[in-house]
Amino acid sequence: MKNYIxxxxxxxxxxxxxxxxxxxxxxxxxxxxxxxxxxxxxxNPGETNADPPSDAIVLFDGNDMNMWESMKDGxxxxxxxxxxxxxxxxxxGGIRTKQGFGDMQxxxxxxxxxxxxxEGQGRGNSGIFLMGLYEVQVLDSYESKTYSNGQAASxxxxxxxxxxxxxxxxxxxxxxxxxxxxxFDKNGMxxxxxxxxxxxxxxxxxxxxxxxxxxxxxxxxxYKAHEDKLPITLQDHGNPVSFRNIWVREL
Numbered sequence: 001m002k003n004y005i006x007x008x009x010x011x012x013x014x015x016x017x018x019x020x021x022x023x024x025x026x027x028x029x030x031x032x033x034x035x036x037x038x039x040x041x042x043x044n045p046g047e048t049n050a051d052p053p054s055d056a057i058v059l060f061d062g063n064d065m066n067m068w069e070s071m072k073d074g075x076x077x078x079x080x081x082x083x084x085x086x087x088x089x090x091x092x093g094g095i096r097t098k099q100g101f102g103d104m105q106x107x108x109x110x111x112x113x114x115x116x117x118x119e120g121q122g123r124g125n126s127g128i129f130l131m132g133l134y135e136v137q138v139l140d141s142y143e144s145k146t147y148s149n150g151q152a153a154s155x156x157x158x159x160x161x162x163x164x165x166x167x168x169x170x171x172x173x174x175x176x177x178x179x180x181x182x183x184f185d186k187n188g189m190x191x192x193x194x195x196x197x198x199x200x201x202x203x204x205x206x207x208x209x210x211x212x213x214x215x216x217x218x219x220x221x222x223y224k225a226h227e228d229k230l231p232i233t234l235q236d237h238g239n240p241v242s243f244r245n246i247w248v249r250e251l
Contacts, residue, residue, distance in 0.1 A: 052247035059246040068095045085244035094236045100229035102181040103251040111242045112140035112169040127235035130179050135215040142166040153200040161205035188225035
């Protein structure tokens, strides 16, 4: 009997709540849920999805590497600029943007060497390091065996891509990356980890993945407090990987 009374009371309360909600909805004018401010800033999108929108920072437009510097000595990069792209020159070291970035939308096009040499991690290897710490792998894994969390579009040694969306090694690959930087409190404690979404050739391969920490080749990743904005870096892994049409939007 007691259970019956309890259930009846709960049912009555739920019925009343839904009734009040329906009544409020009927009495509420449509304008009550309209939000007019702030008005989004008008920008001009590119002619194609690959073209930079008007609010983008162009990091490489095919002409020069003035937005980049050498990671070895901070000088001008020694990578080769040719035919609207720049290419890794083995042994010259990685490069980084002169400007630091945190939350961002990043567009990068890259191409593995035409001549297929090596296998696995020795084949068209480079990397895009967000904030210089969190790597989206660049690798010719079109038809080449390697560990799954090290293939193209993986979050290196952390997250396997949902699918292998590689085009052939002689074709250009496209990454569109949405990145949220980690947050730390005043004591250096992590309050919010980094997240990343990656589209490889227009296909979602990383879906809002929560990054576990900076990329590690050996061992497990672990966060350490760092600045809110840091340079994007590209890796010299000894393979002549080429890059073109690089732009970024700060979010």
